[in-house]
Amino acid sequence: MSDPALGLTMLGLIVVAIMMGFPTAFTLMGLGMGFGYLAFWAPGQHWYNNQIFDLIVQRTYGVMTNDVLLSVPLFVFMGYIFERAALIDRMFFSVQLAFRRLPASLAVTTLLVCAFWGIASGIVGAVVILMGVIAMRPMLNAGYDVRLASGAITAGGTLGILIPPSIMLIVYAAVAGQSIVKLYAAAMLPGFFLTFLYLVYILGWAILNPKIAPKLPPDKYHLAVPEWLQRLERGRSRRVIGGLIAAALRPSLLRGADAPDGRRIGYGLILKNLLTAVVPLALVVTTFGTAWWYVVIYNAPAAVTAASVSTTQTASVSAEPAGSSTLAEPDKPQELGTPESVTETAEAPQSADAPPQRMGSPLAEPTGESAMGHIPEHFYAWFWGLAVLSALLLGLYYWRMDGEQLEILRELVVSVVPLGVLTVVVLAVILFGITTATESAAIGALGALFLAVMAKYPRQVCWWSLAGALVGLVLGLGRGDFMTLFVSASLGGVFAGTLVPGLLNFRTSPALRKNLNESVFLTAKTTAMVCWLFVGSALFSGVFALHGGQSLIERWVRSMDLSPVGFLIMSQLIIFLLGWPLEWTEIIIIFCPIFIPMLDHFKVDPILFGTMVAVNLQAAFLSPPVAMSAFYLKGVSPKHVTLNQIFAGMMPYMLIVILCLVFMYIWPGMTLWLPEFLYGN
Amino acid sequence: MNAQRLVQAIDRVSYWSGKAFAWLIVALTFVVSIEVFKRYILNAPTAWMFDLNNMLYGTLFMMTGAYTLAAAGHVRADFVYIYLRPRAQAALDLALYFLFFIPGILGLIYAGYDYAALSWRIGEHSTVTAEGPPIYHFKSVIPIAGALVMLQGLAEIVRCVECLRTGVWPERPRDVEEIDVVDTQLAQSEFVDEESRRAAVASAHAIEEAARHRSAVDESERKEP
Numbered sequence: 001m002s003d004p005a006l007g008l009t010m011l012g013l014i015v016v017a018i019m020m021g022f023p024t025a026f027t028l029m030g031l032g033m034g035f036g037y038l039a040f041w042a043p044g045q046h047w048y049n050n051q052i053f054d055l056i057v058q059r060t061y062g063v064m065t066n067d068v069l070l071s072v073p074l075f076v077f078m079g080y081i082f083e084r085a086a087l088i089d090r091m092f093f094s095v096q097l098a099f100r101r102l103p104a105s106l107a108v109t110t111l112l113v114c115a116f117w118g119i120a121s122g123i124v125g126a127v128v129i130l131m132g133v134i135a136m137r138p139m140l141n142a143g144y145d146v147r148l149a150s151g152a153i154t155a156g157g158t159l160g161i162l163i164p165p166s167i168m169l170i171v172y173a174a175v176a177g178q179s180i181v182k183l184y185a186a187a188m189l190p191g192f193f194l195t196f197l198y199l200v201y202i203l204g205w206a207i208l209n210p211k212i213a214p215k216l217p218p219d220k221y222h223l224a225v226p227e228w229l230q231r232l233e234r235g236r237s238r239r240v241i242g243g244l245i246a247a248a249l250r251p252s253l254l255r256g257a258d259a260p261d262g263r264r265i266g267y268g269l270i271l272k273n274l275l276t277a278v279v280p281l282a283l284v285v286t287t288f289g290t291a292w293w294y295v296v297i298y299n300a301p302a303a304v305t306a307a308s309v310s311t312t313q314t315a316s317v318s319a320e321p322a323g324s325s326t327l328a329e330p331d332k333p334q335e336l337g338t339p340e341s342v343t344e345t346a347e348a349p350q351s352a353d354a355p356p357q358r359m360g361s362p363l364a365e366p367t368g369e370s371a372m373g374h375i376p377e378h379f380y381a382w383f384w385g386l387a388v389l390s391a392l393l394l395g396l397y398y399w400r401m402d403g404e405q406l407e408i409l410r411e412l413v414v415s416v417v418p419l420g421v422l423t424v425v426v427l428a429v430i431l432f433g434i435t436t437a438t439e440s441a442a443i444g445a446l447g448a449l450f451l452a453v454m455a456k457y458p459r460q461v462c463w464w465s466l467a468g469a470l471v472g473l474v475l476g477l478g479r480g481d482f483m484t485l486f487v488s489a490s491l492g493g494v495f496a497g498t499l500v501p502g503l504l505n506f507r508t509s510p511a512l513r514k515n516l517n518e519s520v521f522l523t524a525k526t527t528a529m530v531c532w533l534f535v536g537s538a539l540f541s542g543v544f545a546l547h548g549g550q551s552l553i554e555r556w557v558r559s560m561d562l563s564p565v566g567f568l569i570m571s572q573l574i575i576f577l578l579g580w581p582l583e584w585t586e587i588i589i590i591f592c593p594i595f596i597p598m599l600d601h602f603k604v605d606p607i608l609f610g611t612m613v614a615v616n617l618q619a620a621f622l623s624p625p626v627a628m629s630a631f632y633l634k635g636v637s638p639k640h641v642t643l644n645q646i647f648a649g650m651m652p653y654m655l656i657v658i659l660c661l662v663f664m665y666i667w668p669g670m671t672l673w674l675p676e677f678l679y680g681n
Numbered sequence: 682m683n684a685q686r687l688v689q690a691i692d693r694v695s696y697w698s699g700k701a702f703a704w705l706i707v708a709l710t711f712v713v714s715i716e717v718f719k720r721y722i723l724n725a726p727t728a729w730m731f732d733l734n735n736m737l738y739g740t741l742f743m744m745t746g747a748y749t750l751a752a753a754g755h756v757r758a759d760f761v762y763i764y765l766r767p768r769a770q771a772a773l774d775l776a777l778y779f780l781f782f783i784p785g786i787l788g789l790i791y792a793g794y795d796y797a798a799l800s801w802r803i804g805e806h807s808t809v810t811a812e813g814p815p816i817y818h819f820k821s822v823i824p825i826a827g828a829l830v831m832l833q834g835l836a837e838i839v840r841c842v843e844c845l846r847t848g849v850w851p852e853r854p855r856d857v858e859e860i861d862v863v864d865t866q867l868a869q870s871e872f873v874d875e876e877s878r879r880a881a882v883a884s885a886h887a888i889e890e891a892a893r894h895r896s897a898v899d900e901s902e903r904k905e906p
Contacts (some may be wrong), residue, residue, distance in 0.1 A: 017781070018758045019758055019761055020758075020761070020773060020777060021749070021758060021759040021760075021761060021763070021770075021773070022757065022763065022774065022777040022778075022781060023755035023756070023757050024755070024757060024758060024785070025755055025756075026755070026781050027777070027781050029781065029785030029786070029788075029789070030777075030780060030781025030784055030785040031781065032780060032785070033784050033785045033788045034689075034784060048791070051794070052788065053788060053791060053792035054791055054792065056698070056788050056791070056792050057792040057793050057795075057796045057823060060789065060793070061745075061820065061821055061823065063737065063739075064738075064739030064742075064743060064822070064823075065735045065739060067731070067734075067735065069738070070734055070735065070738045073706050073709065073738060073742070073812070074706075074713070077706050077710065081860050083866070084866070085864060087865055087866070087869055088868065088870075089870040089871065089872045089873055090870075090871065090872070092872070093872050098754050123859050123862070123891055125859070125860060126859055126860055126862045126863055126894065129863050129881065129885060129888060129889075130862075130863055130866055130867070132881075133863075133873055133877055133878065133881045134870070134872070134873055136812060138879060176705065213715050234790055235749045285800075293773060330867030334752075354847075383870055391715070416852025429779070437720075438713060438734065439704060439713055439716075439717050441713075442709070442710050442712075442714045442717065443713075443714055443717060445710040446757070473744050475723065476722050479722065479723075479724065487721070487722065488718070490716075490721040491714075491717070491718050492721065495715075496716070497716075514865070515865070516707075517857070518857045518865075519707055519862060520703045520704055520707065521700060521856070521857050522698075522708050522857060522859060523698060523859075524700070524703030524706065524742075524745040524748065524749070525739065525745065525748070525749045525752060525754040527706075527741060527742045527745070528699075528742050528745040528746050528754065528755075529745075529749055529754055529755055529756055530742075530750070531742035532746050532749070532755065533755075533756060536785075551713075578870045581758065581760035582758055582760075583756055583758075586756060586758060594856070598883055602742060612771050612879070614738075620786075625895070626895060627732040628892045628893070628895065631888075631891060631892035631895060631896065632888060632892050634887070634890030635884065635887070635892065636881050636884075636888065644871060645778065663760065673844060674731070
């Protein structure tokens with residue numbers, strides 16, 4: 001007895017029932033159960049033989065064996081471990097030093113740290129409260145405009161749910177039956193484009209009207225250079241590298257100087273500083289080496305001479321990321337983590353079409369699929385061009401490095417680089433199809449654990465990682481080539497460096513135990529929340545389709561005779577409005593499935609649609625007067641900051657997001673270029 | 682008083698089981714990572730890894746459902762609900778527990794029991810690979826998890842009745858929340874002054890509560906640093 005009237009009733013009821021505020025997972029289960037029972041009811045059948053029971057258990061088992069959702073707990077776990085292990089205020093401090101010469105440097109730093117932090121964690125409330133404590137007061141004390149300060153915090157805080165690896169995109173992938181990898185690739189450019197637009201807005205405003213962001217007094221952004229380091233500075237521009245190398249060769253140069261902690265200067269200290277100085281070089285070299293390996297060795301140069309259309313595209317677009325990243329960090333590309341920006345520029349353009357998920361093939365074995373692997377035509381030109389450029393920049397950076405810059409670099413190396421490297425590695429292996437999303441999520445979680453242990457016991461972790469790396473090296477020896485050895489050594493290092501010191505100190509370190517406990521339990525709660533909602537929704541949508549409700553809606557929408565633009569505007573508007581009262585989980589899991597079947601009719605790419613939904617929710621979460629982040633910020637700011645000021649600060653960002661949506665619609669290429677480029681069509 | 686003891690006992694069961702199964706995430710992390718090492722470096726992939734991953738993940742989220750319910754962690758569309766008085770909230774919840782929760786979960790337990798029983802009878806093995814591992818115990822998770830959630834649901838119903846009688850919601854046991862990260866982070870911070878740190882930590886929960894109501898924290902309750 002299935003009939004469309006019941007389907008309509010269901011649709012009306014679901015809206016009312018959800019609004020009653022009962023845990024949504026169980027609301028959906030109950031509704032699905034009831035209506036499904038009616039749908040399957042047949043006279044003369046025993047009440048307990050109703051087929052709804054088969055449906056509910058199959059839907060549940062389907063969620064339990066869903067290999068897309070499998071990466072949810074892993075990414076969530078990674079995020080929770082991260083946000084407890086990496087120190088956000090130290091990160092803020094060091095990034096601020098690196099950007100000190102920019103206009104509105106504090107606001108720029110705030111936005112970047114928020115975005116960066118959000119990549120790992122993605123919990124809006126916590127980010128906004130933390131940044132409210134750490135960044136709001138310094139900004140207000142420096143005389144920044146309240147609107148500028150509050151806008152940077154609230155807009156930056158919501159970015160985290162968009163930029164991969166975001167949980168929201170995984171859940172959308174599971175709902176729409178799309179590949180996570182493609183969605184991540186698609187969300188990459190809009191995510192960074194949005195960040196870029198925010199930065200342009202802040203910088204533009206500060207340049208046009210310098211009064212809103214006065215320059216910091218010099219004593220606020222100078223770092224004290226320890227006395228022994230000062231003695232090594234040479235010449236008027238106080239270059240330090242030469243002196244450091246000289247001191248490493250002849251420690252007697254530093255006789256009589258004391259280290260900051262009052263002890264004698266030892267060889268270890270000099271070596272440590274030298275190592276720090278080498279980090280940017282090492283990161284750049286690794287990046288270029290990996291790009292070379294990926295294109296030339298991993299992607300089997302079966303047809304080197306092949307010059308297809310896609311290769312010319314490769315060359316023409318590869319200029320774009322390079323340009324945007326130089327814009328994002330004007331005159332001082334060396335000062336902030338050079339490595340990250342170079343990674344983006346170097347790796348993205350040079351990869352050839354990677355087969356999406358090459359699960360079974362071992363790392364270093366050249367692939368047999370010659371059709372897929374070819375070196376883009378202009379690869380060598382671009383590679384060497386970028387390599388020479390980076391070498392020049394690095395050379396300049398080292399040439400001009402003074403004691404203070406070395407100190408800043410040390411701060412950056414401690415606070416930003418580990419998290420940055422881990423994020424880039426996790427995203428890179430997903431995007432280039434080297435491992436599956438689940439595997440990289442697990443490696444990411446392991447890396448987060450490694451960082452958490454290292455933050456507490458750096459010395460032990462160092463030694464044990466070294467031992468583990470040796471073991472990994474030996475195990476990988478049988479397989480021969482350099483890249484396998486490198487990967488197996490680093491994996492071995494991470495394993496040993498996490499497990500041994502972690503287990504040794506687990507009993508004696510309350511901080512470590514607290515971090516792990518809290519992360520484990522929070523992961524369980526978040527995963528259960530998302531997946532039980534998924535179970536409920538899977539049952540409900542099955543029953544809804546059974547009653548013909550879905551086709552009813554489809555017929556109704558088609559009868560409105562909308563153009564694709566009209567459909568997109570309507571659906572995005574509905575989602576925008578739903579974003580005010582609801583959380584993203586409910587919107588993606590319950591309401592997106594209503595639109596997704598219609599995408600085909602309007603010729604809208606589900607990947608584009610998903611990315612637009614993700615961007616759209618940014619706007620919804622930034623719109624006054626319902627945005628929660630404003631209230632979080634109000635809670636921690638000084639009393640004279642009013643809610644209206646915070647809303648006024650948020651407003652422009654909401655408009656920027658909407659602008660970004662318009663751009664995404666006008667140039668779908670911005671979203672779809674990267675997935676098509678990486679995985680073909 | 683007996684009712685309260687019952688609720689406490691059920692809470693303890695849910696918390697204990699949920700927290701015990703929560704540790705599967707650590708196992709999952711290591712199992713997948715080790716498999717990465719085995720497959721890509723040693724070139725020795727494990728056939729039943731896919732099934733094992735699914736079992737770990739599926740058991741993890743199913744068995745922590747009751748714990749999440751006990752800790753009020755299931756998402757609600759509460760933009761109307763939070764403005765109601767506790768008695769009205771309890772009445773609404775009570776009705777919906779009987780209308781939605783009990784039929785849904787009873788159906789899950791009943792269907793899951795049959796499903797698992799059949800699987801046990803035929804000694805079902807996974808068909809993902811040729812010689813798949815047995816999956817009947819994995820399927821048994823469905824009725825067991827359903828029963829745990831149902832048990833916790835009974836405790837929630839007793840809570841609703843309690844609230845209807847007294848007019849205030851009974852206390853829940855303290856559990857870790859997402860906002861606790863503020864505490865952890867600020868405890869380690871070097872650049873935030875002591876007073877604003879203490880003020881933020883002290884009011885973090887109140888701020889979160891207020892933000893859910895879309896309102897700022899009451900000024901009189903706040904400690905100005």
